[in-house]
Amino acid sequence: MIFVIIVGLLVISLLIAFDISKPRGYPPGPRWLPVLGNYLLLCKQLRQFGFHHLVWANLADQYGPVVGLRLGRDRIVIVSGYEAIREVVSREEFDGRPDGFFFRLRAFGQRLGVVFVDGPLWVEQRRFSLRHLRNFGYGKHGMEHQIAEEASELVASLRQQCNNDSAIIPMHQAFDICVLNSLWTMLAGQRFALDDEQLKKLLNLVHASFRMLDMSGGLLNQMPFLSVIAPHQSGYADLVKYLHEMWDFLRETIHEHHRTLTPGVSRDLIDAFLHEMELHPDSTFTENQLITVCLDLFMAGSETTSNTMEYAILYMLLYPEVQRKIHEELDAVVGRSRLPMFADRQRLCYVEAVIMEVQRRVSVAPVAVPHRATKDTMLMGHVIPQDTTVLISIWSLHMDVKHWGDPEAFRPERFLDAEGKIMQDDWFVPFGYGRRRCLGEILARKSLFLFFATLLHTFSLSVPADHPPPSPDGYDGITLSPKHFYAEFTPRF
Template sequence: MIVKTLFDYMDLSSWLLLGFALLLLLDLVRNRRPHNFPPGPWAMPFVGNIFTEINDKSLAKLAQEYGPVFSLRRGSDRMVFITGYKTVKEALVTQLDSFIARPIIPLFHVTFKGIGIAMSNGYMWKIQRKFANIHLRHFGAGQRSLENYIKVESNYLCEAFKEEQGRPFNPHYTLTNAVGNIIASVVFGHRYEYNDNSYRRILELDNEAVLLAGSAISQLYDVFPGLMEHLPGPHQTIHSNYKQIVKFLTEEIEKHQEDWDPDNPRDYIDVYLAEMEKKKDDPQAGFNTEVLVVCTLDLIEAGTETVATTLRWALLYMMHYPEIQKKVQEEIDREVGQSRQPVLADRPNMPYTDAVIHEVQRHGNIVPLGFPRMANKDTTLGGYFIPKGTVVATSLGSVLSDKNEWETPEKFNPEHFLDSEGKFLKRDAFLPFSAGKRVCLGEHLAKLELFLFFSSLLQRFTFSAVDGKLPSMQAVMGFTYSPQEFEMLAIPR
């Protein structure tokens, strides 16, 4: 009787209020923090901490308040952040098998589909990564073959800079094209001219997608994919860009299939086609055309964007620190001279140049959050319980600026990588490529490229600002940290 009377008095507003209260209660029950789960700031009902900025400064503040292991809620999912060298090392190296899985990231899952090299898991990931690693390390004559490709491309790059005749120009896509040509030679068996609009367009589309992936609206897609896929925004541009890139890669693979000679493999695609024949009875390994497209995309993207961005930072630092640029050039002149190109064998005799490159990577902090991982088993880290399936981000930026590991973490200082005698000094906390079983597949190739491209450019040019106005050092936050677009002068030496 009382319930009936209560119902008689309730109007639409009352029903809506009751419904909201019930939903709020359900949200509180469903999203209770698990026992001994890493702490974090209060999360808003339904949406969690989606308004909390995720960058180096905000993460440093949260780590200061909650400790090196803390969590944020995005929608109904909790994400754990791991900061500082000791804790990141414990997660990636000491607990080698605890955080090797990749989560489903809706923004990228549309294209990468949980297959290929970067986003796959389990047996497929192990087989595909091993296959790619073997090809990268033993391509042609191995390291010597890769070095020759980079030396040839360095010449093309320097000639392109020389053609600017000391006038102001933006080096962005010339650098990207040069770096992209190295992985293109490995994957496709050939390079592309810098005026090849088809390949340049692919590089531009990829760069735009990487930048847009860091926007707040794009990240909302990961929280509410069902809603966001029907709304306009940068996430739609990302998906459109990847569709065009996939179309380009598919056409390249089809060309290879038309004139494929299994007895004379030319590149990664050719050896992959051969492996598809060998692995017909092992479908779980994933050797098929669909996976090949994604693997090719993985290699092109990972082998271009980060190295090209690092080189852009390097030129920017040289403009801001002309005294450092001069010391690099003096070392090159002393150890190499002007009659030949720098080669990899010169690196042990060029500790200052090597230190400058490493400091660009450290201070430039290209991939501050690494790539998301997932706990593939229940584990404990920093005294907190992290259940299987929890998404985890290891803050590489916090490692590269850890005050306990670096003498002047906020300052661009090549001395971080030199001992008291001026010899190159390896640092344990230098982890721009991450660590553990998911360490960057292209680390070896990237180091080759950075040394040979950078030393060749500094051998032949002095870089300075246009009209003495130094470009901004403020980074653009995308999936990577990249410099703002800038123009420079490349004065032949």
């Protein structure tokens, strides 16, 4: 009996020693514990710093631009700084996407969609989606017109609330529907009313789900057994509830398209996908794939741009002198007889610089969508084992003191040259780098410009007398979002 106990203890000791040992040549980082890895350290530093991207920045300060961790069962490498990030995004072996419990949970237990897949599936589905989105206006003048119409309707709605006087407007979800409409018209051939309560509830679930996780995949991805032993405490129950509501909404939309489908005629991306399903029934074009593609586009299309717009309004409240300069430029370039158009962008340099500074200062997506090493490789002298998740800190570029000098300051002039023209900067990458950069970048850029320019052209914004100034500190999650605040809208003419 004693012999069995000794052997058992020896086996356990060997298993623990194996579990806490790092791969040879793995990037520097804190020591990890059995099973949990660095999870307790992450929790401690999250309590201290409040945000995942600030934890990653703190670890980079300690260990360098490439930091090696383990969270639960997942190997995680944090990459910061210009040199290391450029190397990752320029190499094909880092083009993979992580595979794990959370990433499959949102895709019916499979690897589906366009955001969290790689290899031939990603190439095929991305190419198909972009080709057909372009057919329905993506990146073309028709898309600009659609965005301008949405901006005009938003302005009209706000004017109505003002009733020839100022109005105090809650900014939470203020831009969700109008931002989503531009994408949804191409994806599903329809738009939503700005007061659609059902959609507002659905988008609220999107926001909630983004706050439950971070770009590493979160606790459920790293320790999936928690979904069984602690479904409520781990957030699994809530996440599944959110996903089912999203799936039901998208499935109903797709089934309605199926009922009204005309052979050989595509009204939108969903129609084009359904035709492809009929032509190639044994291909990757399945209903679950279509639902996941729609989920990817719906969530990405409604979250980052609307959050950025909220932050843009927030900074206008905090920096009235910047708002005054915007009004002066809009009056000089656009005048007061019409609304801004995308064609005005080349001459509205200060407006564009303000948008860029909001994107830089806030970094709504402070960590890019995670990459995965598709094979054993090296990065800046360190071994990166196959299937390691690689997190790219966009925040580290946007807030680098050596490059920007005063990154904490909100100073739009940093993006203007001596003649007042826009000055591009390689360290400014709100949509990421490389082949895996944001799929909706063109739509996001045009939406941000037209919504922001139209609102600032029409209204003066101020902090309501009975409300405190909004805080630039927001909520942590996959993306950053501002805490609820109010703005007073006063028509300028």
